Amino acid sequence: MSGLRVLPVRTAAARNRFIDLPYALYRDEAGFVPPLKMERRAALDPSRHPWFEFGTAELFLAEQDGRVVGRIAAFHDQNHNRFHGDSTGHFGMFEVDLDAPAEVSRELVTAAATWLRGRGLDRLEGPVSPSTNYECGLLVKGQDAPPSLRTPWNPPGYAERLERAGLRKTRDLLGWELRTDVPEPPRFLRVEAALQESAGVQVRSFDPGHFDREVEILRGLYNAAWERNWGFVPMTDREFQHMASELRPLLEPRMVRIAEVAGEPVAFSLALPDASPALKAAGGTLTTFGLPIGLLRMAWAARTLKRLRLITLGVKERFRRRGLDALLCLDALRGARALGYEAAELSWTLEDNLPINRAISSLGARHTKTWRLYEKELA
């Protein structure tokens, strides 16, 4: 292959080229939401992002005749391996120019695989960036659906490229679209009534006045509720706090709900306004030649955010099968309607999580997006 080089990122300039690639490739795609470049830099900065306290990453750029045609990141997540007792390496941030030959994706995956194998890992999983607690999955269905906050968007050709590079599907993640003007299903109302009568369940909003304390409660609930789920890794305090402070500007207290039984938090739901239109307006940078053009555009678009993303919902193990998840879904729907949102994306659920998927569809949600996770043996 003439002129193709896959090199690890070693300089600030190369790192910037790494970050800039998707903007160059997808500027005109409706589904692509350009993340803020500064945010991407911070996310890859070992001195600023808490994931690097236990994880190591290596970024690779594929250049053909001096032009960047692809990128991939390899992640070695010690927490994941400690928690699962295996030696898995992850890849993510996979982008490739579909006009370039298929060789490029194969070489990128090989580069990541070799680096991970050199660290003694024997399995490759992804795409995640840098773990399943952040953006994960390759979008294989729903490229034309409205984009949503912090979910990956990829053009249709990627799945085939990864499969040709030897990766096989391991699990699908589903994204659902729910309009807030759907009627409230009677089953949900019955569950709600039952819970309020019997168990003394109280649902309250997030209290922004006690931000740190509330974040700590949510972290405990998140880790406890998700512990047994496939692909899950507990977040460290600092990871959770970091994410909370990143999402803080978007916080709508009424959309972050905590269910308590006798004063003890037992379940939670987290929905955030989908700031995608605002990010699209900014186009990746808040300033242009020093002037806050992107910032103003972003703020202007932020005035009329019509969609939400229901990111996560969790119920502590002891309190499952009592309908708390149905209650929280209903509650989120009501809150969304009250605040004037038109629709919400519920993403993501595991394809084999039948109870929650059934509950969501009976609420009136439609399955509109699918993200796929892949795996490959390395040894």
Next chain:
Amino acid sequence: MPDVFEKCSAWKDYRIARATGLYPYFRAIEQSEGTEVVIDGKRRVMAGSNNYLGLASDPRVKEAALAATRKYGTTCSGSRLLNGTLDLHERLEHRLARFLQKEAAVVVSTGFQANLAALSALLGRHDTVFSDRGNHASLVDGIRLSFGQERKYRHGDLSHLEELLEKSSPEHGRLIVTDGVFSMEGDVCPLPGIVSLARKHGARILLDDAHGTGVLGASGRGTAEHFGLEREVDLVMGTFSKSFASLGGVIAGPFEVINYVKHKSRPIIFSASMTPGAVAAALASLEIIEREPDRRARLLDVAETMHNGLRALGFDTGVSVTPVVPVLVGDQLKCFRFWKALFEAGVFTNPVIPPAVEPGRALIRTSFQATHTDAQLDRVLEAFELVGRRLDVIPETRPLHWERVTVARPGVPLPVAGQEPSRAARNVHVPGARDTPWSGREVAGLLFDAVESLTWRATQLPAPDLRKLATAPLSYLREKGRSFSRWGSP
């Protein structure tokens, strides 16, 4: 009552290693020709010896050792202080002092002991020693033996060293101790940076150049010569088991310091001196080093061939730029298997596992000699390719692109320890060195970058609803202005 020997019976590692058939240590060599040895009746290429210049099997060196043994006997039977000094010792010391461009030198029975001697004698209770985390065990033990305060700085991390120097007590004497070439991974210490820090903070420098003397520098005088900093390094320590084809060590420095060490250090006073054969071998090797620079050039060529040859196959040889070529394997068990497979393929190497390296970074350490023939090097590469593919350390096809290594020839600027990104694997980027001045465009780019970064960070501060930001910007700014002192707190 606890038995002091109990830990010996409780130690299982040896039995496990032997049971799995992967025990790689204490292999007895039956015959040696320098680059090839016979172990277990089979000829194997020696790719794990520190006999860098191949002088251990040189007939001139052997002859010198034999002649000295005939003249002085097989041993000196005593320490240097009392009856163990020969004129040969003094001749070697004078020659070495001249070679290393120092006022005086003292030779010690082994290199390990030379470090114990220097550090235990020189460091007192009111001294602080700053030691690189990657330093050789002999330096670590030498510091332990002394009464000095120890401060370890992260491998090659000059900013950490600076931090430690600044925080240390101003009433203490200061000594910075570092390997010149680190023995496990073959990287070179950031000597220029160390020298400038030493000057700034009034510290002395002890350079353990065991793997540098005879290898680096235009005249083979080692790491300090390579960087042009011989006068700035106060004490140099060297060993004879590597380029000098013998056994012993030397400490060279100012006359008064060497004199003090000779009279005050227990590892010299209470240990028998170098045998006549060993001294003569070192002397003969020193002469050859001075007269045969091609040997050194050939050694560095061999090193470069092997670095690049292994990388072309897909191996990671880390950050070395010397004839020490470490090959990263990763997993400890796989490393032993790799060693065994190479051994069976006729190549003798050294497996290195934690704690000598970080966990997950077990490696096969190879080292090459000036006397290795091209045919032997090809055999080594073939064996690595075969075993590497079989054990899945390298992929089936060679990489399309790999980074070339330029070894530390005289005059070549080096990537030094601690700054090489693959060593500090957490660093995702490293600012590149500039060789052209900043253009206006680049400066403007940096400024806009800074503005973008500050703007973004400002938006990260706890702010009211994004919507409010647009509809009431002035009141927001006013409110933020009032709470200016709270900026920066989450």
